[in-house]
Amino acid sequence: MRTYHSEDHRLHFPQAELAGGQLVTPFERPSRVEYVLRRLRERGFEAPADPGPCDLDAVARVHAPDYLDFLERAWDDWVADGNAGEIIATNVPAPGMSAARRPEGIEGQVGWYAHASETAMTAGTWAAAKASAACAQAATRDVMEGARHAFALCRPPGHHATRAQFGGYCFLNNAAVAARMLRDGGAGRVAVLDVDFHHGNGTQGIFWEDGTVHLVSIHGDPLHAYPHYIGYADETGAGDGAGATTNLPLPPGTPYRDWADALDRGIGAIRDRGAEALVVSLGTDAYRDDPISFFKLDSDDFRDMGARVAALDLPAVVCFEGGYAIEAVGVNAVNFLEGLAGR
Amino acid sequence: MRTYHSEDHRLHFPQAELAGGQLVTPFERPSRVEYVLRRLRERGFEAPADPGPCDLDAVARVHAPDYLDFLERAWDDWVADGNAGEIIATNVPAPGMSAARRPEGIEGQVGWYAHASETAMTAGTWAAAKASAACAQAATRDVMEGARHAFALCRPPGHHATRAQFGGYCFLNNAAVAARMLRDGGAGRVAVLDVDFHHGNGTQGIFWEDGTVHLVSIHGDPLHAYPHYIGYADETGAGDGAGATTNLPLPPGTPYRDWADALDRGIGAIRDRGAEALVVSLGTDAYRDDPISFFKLDSDDFRDMGARVAALDLPAVVCFEGGYAIEAVGVNAVNFLEGLAGR
Numbered sequence: 001m002r003t004y005h006s007e008d009h010r011l012h013f014p015q016a017e018l019a020g021g022q023l024v025t026p027f028e029r030p031s032r033v034e035y036v037l038r039r040l041r042e043r044g045f046e047a048p049a050d051p052g053p054c055d056l057d058a059v060a061r062v063h064a065p066d067y068l069d070f071l072e073r074a075w076d077d078w079v080a081d082g083n084a085g086e087i088i089a090t091n092v093p094a095p096g097m098s099a100a101r102r103p104e105g106i107e108g109q110v111g112w113y114a115h116a117s118e119t120a121m122t123a124g125t126w127a128a129a130k131a132s133a134a135c136a137q138a139a140t141r142d143v144m145e146g147a148r149h150a151f152a153l154c155r156p157p158g159h160h161a162t163r164a165q166f167g168g169y170c171f172l173n174n175a176a177v178a179a180r181m182l183r184d185g186g187a188g189r190v191a192v193l194d195v196d197f198h199h200g201n202g203t204q205g206i207f208w209e210d211g212t213v214h215l216v217s218i219h220g221d222p223l224h225a226y227p228h229y230i231g232y233a234d235e236t237g238a239g240d241g242a243g244a245t246t247n248l249p250l251p252p253g254t255p256y257r258d259w260a261d262a263l264d265r266g267i268g269a270i271r272d273r274g275a276e277a278l279v280v281s282l283g284t285d286a287y288r289d290d291p292i293s294f295f296k297l298d299s300d301d302f303r304d305m306g307a308r309v310a311a312l313d314l315p316a317v318v319c320f321e322g323g324y325a326i327e328a329v330g331v332n333a334v335n336f337l338e339g340l341a342g343r
Numbered sequence: 344m345r346t347y348h349s350e351d352h353r354l355h356f357p358q359a360e361l362a363g364g365q366l367v368t369p370f371e372r373p374s375r376v377e378y379v380l381r382r383l384r385e386r387g388f389e390a391p392a393d394p395g396p397c398d399l400d401a402v403a404r405v406h407a408p409d410y411l412d413f414l415e416r417a418w419d420d421w422v423a424d425g426n427a428g429e430i431i432a433t434n435v436p437a438p439g440m441s442a443a444r445r446p447e448g449i450e451g452q453v454g455w456y457a458h459a460s461e462t463a464m465t466a467g468t469w470a471a472a473k474a475s476a477a478c479a480q481a482a483t484r485d486v487m488e489g490a491r492h493a494f495a496l497c498r499p500p501g502h503h504a505t506r507a508q509f510g511g512y513c514f515l516n517n518a519a520v521a522a523r524m525l526r527d528g529g530a531g532r533v534a535v536l537d538v539d540f541h542h543g544n545g546t547q548g549i550f551w552e553d554g555t556v557h558l559v560s561i562h563g564d565p566l567h568a569y570p571h572y573i574g575y576a577d578e579t580g581a582g583d584g585a586g587a588t589t590n591l592p593l594p595p596g597t598p599y600r601d602w603a604d605a606l607d608r609g610i611g612a613i614r615d616r617g618a619e620a621l622v623v624s625l626g627t628d629a630y631r632d633d634p635i636s637f638f639k640l641d642s643d644d645f646r647d648m649g650a651r652v653a654a655l656d657l658p659a660v661v662c663f664e665g666g667y668a669i670e671a672v673g674v675n676a677v678n679f680l681e682g683l684a685g686r
Contacts, residue, residue, distance in 0.1 A: 016364065016365075018361065018431065018433050018460065019433065020425075020426035020427055020428050020450075021359065021421075021426055021427070021428025021429040021430055021431045021463065022359075022366070022427060022428035023365070023366050078364075082363075083363035083364055084363055084364070084365060085363050085364025085365035086364040087364055088361065088364045089460065090361050090362065090459060090460050090461045091458065091459035091460060091461065091510065091569070091570060091571060091572075092435060092437045092438075092572075093437065093438050093571075093572040094435045094436065094437075094457070094458035094459070094508065094510070094572075095435075095436050095442060095458075095508075096458070096505055096508065096544075096548050096573075097458070097544065097570070097572040097573040098572065098573050098575065098578055099438060099572045099573075100572075100575055100577070100578070101565075101566060101575065103565065103566050103567065103571045103572070104566045104567055105566070105567045105568075105571075107569075107571070108565070108566070108567070108568075108569075108571035108572070111571060111572070112571075112572070114437070115434065115437035115438075115439070115440070116433060116434035116437070117361065117432065117433050117434060117460040118433045118434065120364065162439055165437065165438075165439065167434065167437070201439075201440065205439050222444075222446065222451070223444060223446050223447045223448070223451070224446065224447055224448045224451070225448075225451075226434070226450075226451075227434060227440070228434060228436075228446045228448075228450070228451035228454060228455075229434075229435075229436040229437070229440040229441065229442045229443075229446070229451070229454070229455070230439075230440040230441050230442075232441065232443055232444065234443070235441055235443075
């Protein structure tokens with residue numbers, strides 16, 4: 001299995017995350033990637049390849065042009081406005097607000113393009129986000145050219161990024177870019193399987209009315225887990241996408257046997273809709289020691305998870321997402337890849 | 344003119360405000376009140392009276408019961424959840440989220456009941472918010488009993504608090520409570536004149552479909568100013584309230600002559616709708632040296648402002664709102680009161 005990685009992920013290195021009423025060191029930090037790289041080496045994967053430049057046209061197939069323009073200029077505008085900290089949204093268009101016009105000032109624009117306030121942007125975020133998407137694109141090209149599986153070691157992650165909003169540590173939706181590329185490349189139907197602990201709200205939003213991309217997300221019940229206001233089982237898509245969203249929220253303390261039951265239901269749903277290719281949003285925060293999640297998976301369970309996904313017998317692009325028990329991130333992610341590859 | 348003040352405002356003393364990507368000392372701080380109290384003394388106003396206990400039934404006429412319950416228990420729930428900082432929303436139901444259910448966890452509930460992330464709640468916030476509303480209630484009772492004018496030195500302020508959301512330093516909408524009391528007490532039509540620099544989004548939301556309470560708000564154009572996503576001139580109310588919201592947004596750098604033109608338009612609109620009583624949301628942040636605003640009013644202009652409002656010849660409850668050029672807050676607020684009283 002080929003893997004893709006860009007050192008440019010380091011350019012996204014915020015110092016602050018709003019959590020519990022404090023600014024803390026972000027849970028989503030560069031060192032996460034090091035543990036995955038080390039584990040890939042330990043387990044004999046070939047050295048990750050640099051993905052080359054990001055194809056912004058492919059990114060623009062799932063993100064709004066004005067949003068991409070915002071991501072590109074946000075840091076300069078923020079600094080020019082006299083702000084001393086990193087970019088964090090102080091308010092977003094909340095329920096009851098008309099949101100009739102995009103603000104002209106950068107503070108208002110930051111909130112316009114955000115769905116959450118935990119996530120900071122820095123000078124290098126745009127470059128890192130493009131490099132992350134480039135990893136997804138390179139892996140997707142491999143699969144389009146006949147590879148069975150490919151792994152994109154994306155950072156920053158992507159599945160919380162909507163068509164025109166950042167949040168949840170995500171800026172460009174790498175998995176959505178991959179799914180769109182597979183569709184544009186000829187796959188009649190594509191499935192995105194999101195096993196990250198947190199609901200894939202960005203991916204859901206992007207494909208909400210698209211019946212050709214089937215999202216299956218297994219995640220912490222939003223009654224108790226971020227992103228809190230989306231991800232319920234009765235959200236199933238609309239218009240042409242009606243029925244093409246499958247949300248499988250699970251309660252606090254869920255052990256792997258229950259999690260695996262949900263996975264099997266998701267896999268069954270993917271089979272039923274007849275996907276020709278698969279994108280996996282591989283977060284590892286369903287792990288029992290994750291500091292901001294509440295499932296109880298062991299490291300070995302990620303290998304079993306990969307094996308169950310392999311039984312779908314579909315070409316698959318795997319995009320790295322969340323996972324914050326940093327020292328275990330590498331083992332858990334690579335266990336999944338080995339299960340998927342039947343190693 | 345009688346004035347009301349409660350020392351319990353000091354119980355709301357957050358240490359953090361999210362601004363410019365940093366946690367800073369909140370602009371809305373207890374010392375603001377001291378400057379108003381001192382100026383009232385200097386100018387010979389009688390000593391402020393304690394308002395007595397808050398009438399929660401009157402508060403519940405404008406706020407949702409579940410929101411009031413949240414405000415009462417939020418701090419205990421937040422601490423029990425293990426959060427080390429003050430209560431700050433990390434995400435709210437943003438555009439694109441279903442917001443189909445109220446979360447059960449406190450983190451999700453904080454965002455459910457918030458429209459912004461700059462505002463912190465602390466252990467004493469609920470008590471202070473009730474004391475602030477009590478000031479508005481006491482001043483309103485004075486006017487209902489025949490006083491021409493009364494001043495409620497409310498803190499925390501209120502006009503950004505919607506029926507079920509806090510934000511913008513506001514928790515209970517004191518001006519809305521006053522207007523509702525005046526209506527319930529027999530006034531056929533009431534006007535709320537909001538001269539705070541920031542749009543009175545909470546008051547607008549509460550009376551959006553109520554044609555008997557006419558909101559006139561003069562404020563920084565949301566294209567450039569908080570709350571950014573509401574407060575445009577074409578927001579004029581709905582249903583029974585169609586036409587009963589008058590927004591007068593003004594651009595950066597607006598001098599008093601232009602501001603006063605807008606005030607005169609607002610006063611004309613109030614006359615046209617035939618109000619029998621007036622509530623004034625008296626923010627002083629239209630002042631030229633306000634650190635987070637962009638109008639150019641001088642201190643003397645607040646006296647002229649009061650005199651123009653006096654020409655409406657209506658009984659009036661004045662509720663203190665924002666204003667962050669702290670040392671000038673007292674002079675500016677009392678100048679308005681003196682202009683209103685013809686002193």
